[in-house]
Amino acid sequence: MAGIRDIARLSGTSIATVSRVLNNSGYVSAEMRARVEAAVRETGFQPNAGARQMRTQESRMIALVLPALDLHFFGILAHEVEQALFARGYTAMICSTAEDPEREAHYVSALLAQRVDGVLAVSVTQEAGAFRRLRDAGIPIVAIDRPLPDVTPHVVHADHRLGLRMTVEHLLALGHRDFALIGAPGHSWPIQERMAGARAALAAAGLAPLCTALGETHTFEACRDLMAGLFAEGHRPTAILGTTDIAAIGAIHAATARGMRVPGDVSVTGFDDLPAARFVVPQLTTVAQPIRAIGRQAVAELLALIAGDEAAETASEELGLRFVLRGTTQSVSGATPIR
Secondary structure (H helix, E strand, C coil): CCCHHHHHHHHCCCHHHHHHHHHCCCCCCHHHHHHHHHHHHHHCCCCCHHHHHHHHCCCCEEEEEECCCCCHHHHHHHHHHHHHHHHCCCEEEEEECCCCHHHHHHHHHHHHHHCCCEEEECCCCCCCHHHHHHHHCCCCEEEECCCECCCECCEEEECHHHHHHHHHHHHHHCCCCCEEEEECCCCCHHHHHHHHHHHHHHHHCCCCCCEEEECCCCCHHHHHHHHHHHHHCCCCCCEEEECCHHHHHHHHHHHHHCCCCCCCCCEEECCECCCHHHHCCCCCEEEECCHHHHHHHHHHHHHHHHCCCCCCCCCCEEECCEEECCCCCCCCCCCCCCC
């Protein structure tokens, strides 16, 4: 197995220079760095992470704790975070909690044992007591998408209330007055905030939702069934507000299964602007949140905390939203009766 001496011999430099390249510490010319990195690739050399951690008290590992990996939002976020960390010499440890607080606590214990340098946390709930153990151990934490008020003041997210206010205002301008509001999972802070934003915007217009369905499982099938249940109860909205693109697409399928036209009989809006929003026919009117920018900003803030940057932000940062008008909304017209 190749060692650091072999890397030094192949690259024609000293062991100290190789060490600086491997540990990303101290000055090394671009030419010499390239030679060392080429020798590392040629030999398949793998540094001893445990030994390096003992010397530097750094693991160069950052944990990203997510509620799920099979949702496109979190997949995009994880990709952006991993790429940003790798570019800065860090390894991402990605943990999926499956929306389970007990599993979240299990991962926190593992992260403490691994002595990660920092944590990017998308918590299952705002209570998130497990993350206090990381805080008490002195591990820097930045929350993403939802705050952890008892754990860290650092959070990067979109203005979830604003997003639904934007869609309500758009639909009100089209003459809609009968709204359905559907979303999942119900325990999620962003979903609760989006619901609150929709209700506030409707209240400002002297309205309330005609019907609301809040589920616990955020899948296409579950959201489709939520909307189908509202139709089965006899509700006849002219506009459906999905708190996510998945909820909106599920609602579209529930409507078309009843012989309704989108947007001829019912307008539908989403939130996120995932790739699926452009794959559905007609394409989904939605609110785009800057998922990739959120990931990059969270990484930058966490690394600033790790470096002891006194200028690092100590309050939440909200990144901008953009309303995306596509084909699933139009002015109110005569609706097809629900069968």
